[in-house]
Amino acid sequence: MLEVMHVSKTFNKGTINEKRALIDVSLTMESGEFVTVIGGNGAGKSTLLNAVAGSWPVDEGAILVDGVNITGMPEYKRAPMIGRVFQDPMIGTAPNMELQENLALAYRRGQKRTLRWGITAKEKEMYRERLATLNLGLEERMTTQVGLLSGGQRQAVTLLMAALQRPKLLLLDEHTAALDPKTAEKVLAFSDRIVKEYSLTTLMITHNMTDAIEHGTRLIMMDGGEIVFDIKGEDKIHLRKEDLISRYKI
Amino acid sequence: MSLTSFTAAISIGNLISRLPSGVSQGIIWGIMALGVYVTFRLLDIADLSVDGTFTTGAAVTVMLTLAGVPSWAATLAAIVAGLAAGCITGLLHTKLGIPAILAGILVQFALYTVNLRIMGMAANKSINPDQFRLVLTMRNVPVAILVGGVIALVVILLMYWYFGTEQGSAIRATGSSPQMSRALGINTGTMKIIGLALSNGLVALAGGLMAQYQGYSDINMGRGAIVIGLAAVIIGEGIFDAIFRKGANFIAKLAFVILGGILYYIIMIIILWLKLDPNDLKLFTALIVAIFLAVPYIKKMTGESFGKAGKLSLKWLKNKTQD
Numbered sequence: 001m002l003e004v005m006h007v008s009k010t011f012n013k014g015t016i017n018e019k020r021a022l023i024d025v026s027l028t029m030e031s032g033e034f035v036t037v038i039g040g041n042g043a044g045k046s047t048l049l050n051a052v053a054g055s056w057p058v059d060e061g062a063i064l065v066d067g068v069n070i071t072g073m074p075e076y077k078r079a080p081m082i083g084r085v086f087q088d089p090m091i092g093t094a095p096n097m098e099l100q101e102n103l104a105l106a107y108r109r110g111q112k113r114t115l116r117w118g119i120t121a122k123e124k125e126m127y128r129e130r131l132a133t134l135n136l137g138l139e140e141r142m143t144t145q146v147g148l149l150s151g152g153q154r155q156a157v158t159l160l161m162a163a164l165q166r167p168k169l170l171l172l173d174e175h176t177a178a179l180d181p182k183t184a185e186k187v188l189a190f191s192d193r194i195v196k197e198y199s200l201t202t203l204m205i206t207h208n209m210t211d212a213i214e215h216g217t218r219l220i221m222m223d224g225g226e227i228v229f230d231i232k233g234e235d236k237i238h239l240r241k242e243d244l245i246s247r248y249k250i
Numbered sequence: 251m252s253l254t255s256f257t258a259a260i261s262i263g264n265l266i267s268r269l270p271s272g273v274s275q276g277i278i279w280g281i282m283a284l285g286v287y288v289t290f291r292l293l294d295i296a297d298l299s300v301d302g303t304f305t306t307g308a309a310v311t312v313m314l315t316l317a318g319v320p321s322w323a324a325t326l327a328a329i330v331a332g333l334a335a336g337c338i339t340g341l342l343h344t345k346l347g348i349p350a351i352l353a354g355i356l357v358q359f360a361l362y363t364v365n366l367r368i369m370g371m372a373a374n375k376s377i378n379p380d381q382f383r384l385v386l387t388m389r390n391v392p393v394a395i396l397v398g399g400v401i402a403l404v405v406i407l408l409m410y411w412y413f414g415t416e417q418g419s420a421i422r423a424t425g426s427s428p429q430m431s432r433a434l435g436i437n438t439g440t441m442k443i444i445g446l447a448l449s450n451g452l453v454a455l456a457g458g459l460m461a462q463y464q465g466y467s468d469i470n471m472g473r474g475a476i477v478i479g480l481a482a483v484i485i486g487e488g489i490f491d492a493i494f495r496k497g498a499n500f501i502a503k504l505a506f507v508i509l510g511g512i513l514y515y516i517i518m519i520i521i522l523w524l525k526l527d528p529n530d531l532k533l534f535t536a537l538i539v540a541i542f543l544a545v546p547y548i549k550k551m552t553g554e555s556f557g558k559a560g561k562l563s564l565k566w567l568k569n570k571t572q573d
C-alpha cells in the first residue's frame with residue numbers, strides 16, 4: 001500500500017542549523033494496517049508524515065502509494081489518495097465557512113473544482129447523517145461557521161472530512177495533542193471507529209505511549225531520524241509501556 | 251467668514267442638491283470596494299495594487315473611447331487590463347515568494363509608468379460627453395445612478411454565483427485555511443492568482459466608470475483607492491452587523507458593501523458642505539478607517555485589560571494583608 005523507500009531529508013543544508021531529519025528511512029505498510037509512530041522531539045516522526053503528505057520534496061528515495069510514485073507530486077496533487085488530520089484543530093477546517101461548506105470541500109477532495117454549484121441538496125442529507133454519527137449534535141448546526149465550534153468538535157469534523165471521500169491512506173499528525181484528556185479520548189475512539197468502518201490504512205503519530213500501544217495494529221518507534229523499533233501482530237498486543245520506556249533509553 | 255454668512259452657505263437645500271452626485275460616485279466606489287472585499291475578506295490579503303489598477307481602468311477606458319471604440323467595449327477592455335495586473339501581483343506573490351502586501355506595492359508602483367504610457371505620457375486625458383456616447387456621465391446624474399446601480403447589481407449577482415461554485419468555494423477556503431485547502435487538493439497558489447485577478451478586474455471596472463462619470467482620467471485618481479475601498483467595506487459591514495446581528499446571506503453582505511460606498515461619499519459631501527478644506531479629507535478618511543478597523547479589537551479588549559487586572563490585584567492583596 002504505502003512504500004517509503006530509502007528516504008532521506010536534511011533541513012537547512014550547509015548551514016549551522018543543518019538537521020538530518022530522516023536518514024535512509026524505509027517503511028512498507030500493508031493495506032488496512034494501522035501504524036502508530038512514537039518517538040521523542042526531533043525523532044523524525046512528523047518529518048516522516050510530512051514527507052508522505054508532500055509538505056516539501058524529499059532529498060533522496062521514493063514514496064509509492066498503491067504502486068504509484070508520488071515522490072514528485074506537490075501536496076495538493078497527492079490529495080486524492082491521502083486524508084489528513086493536523087495537530088492544530090484550528091487548521092484542519094475553514095473557520096470562516098459553514099460546517100456544510102467544509103464537508104462539501106472535503107467531499108471534493110482531489111477533484112477538479114469546476115463552476116458547478118459548490119454543494120447540492122442531496123449531499124446535505126448525507127452530511128447530516130454522517131454528522132449525526134458523531135453524537136455531538138452537529139447535524140443541527142450545518143450552517144454554523146466552523147470557527148464557532150470547539151477544538152474537539154473541529155477535530156472530530158476534520159476526521160469525518162478526511163474519510164468523507166475514502167482515502168487510500170489516512171495521516172493523523174498528533175491529532176489529539178492539543179485537546180484536553182477527555183476530549184482526546186473521545187476523538188481517538190472516533191478515529192478508531194472511522195478507521196474500522198472504512199477499513200482505512202492509517203499512519204498515526206503520537207507523543208503518548210499508552211495511545212500508541214492501545215491503538216493500531218503495528219507500532220514503530222523513531223529516534224534520530226531512523227526507525228529503531230518495529231512491532232506488530234501478537235508481539236504488539238503483548239507490548240507493555242515499560243518495554244517502550246526501556247527502549248527509549250537506548 | 252462671519253457666522254451669518256457661514257450658516258447661510260451651509261443651507262440644507264444646498265446639501266440635498268449635492269446628494270445625488272454623492273450617491274452616483276458612491277455606487278462606483280462601491281463596485282471598487284467589492285473588488286477590495288474579494289482580497290481583503292475572502293482571500294485575507296491586503297492588496298495594494300488596486301491604487302494602480304483603478305487608474306489603469308480609467309486610462310484604458312478613456313484612451314480606447316478616444317480612439318473610437320464604443321465606451322461599453324472600452325470599459326470591458328479596462329476589466330481585462332485589471333485582470334492582467336492582478337495576475338501579475340498574484341504571480342509575484344505565489345511564484346516568487348514576495349509577501350502579498352509588497353507584491354501589491356510593487357505592481358502599484360510599476361503601474362504609474364504603465365498608466366502614463368497608456369495615456370500617451372499625459373498626466374490626464376479628458377473625454378467630452380458631448381462627443382462620445384458614455385456609459386454614464388455626471389451631466390445626467392439620475393441616469394448615472396440607474397446605470398451604476400444596474401452594473402453593481404449584475405456584479406453582485408455574478409459574485410454570488412461564482413463564490414458559490416466549487417471553484418469560488420475553493421478560493422474562499424484558501425483564504426480561510428490554506429493548509430486545509432492544500433490537504434483537500436486545492437492548488438492554493440492558483441486560487442490566490444484567480445482571486446487577485448478578479449479583484450483587480452472589478453477595481454479597473456470602477457476606474458473606467460469613474461473616468462466616464464467625471465469626464466477624464468488622471469494619473470493620480472487611484473491614489474488612496476485602497477483606503478476608500480476599505481472604508482466602504484468596513485462601513486457596509488458595520489451596518490450589516492448592526493441590522494442582522496447573526497450572519498445573513500452573502501448577497502446581502504455584498505449589497506451592503508455598495509451601501510458602504512454610498513454612505514462614505516455622503517459623509518464626504520457633508521464634510522465639504524460644512525466648508526471644511528477638501529485637502530483634509532484624506533486625513534479624515536484614514537481616521538474613519540482606523541477607527542472602524544480598531545473596533546473589533548477594542549470590543550474584544552473591553553473588560554479585559556492589564557491595567558484593570560493590575561489595579562484589582564493590588565486591591566485584593568491589600569484586603570488580604572488586612573485580614
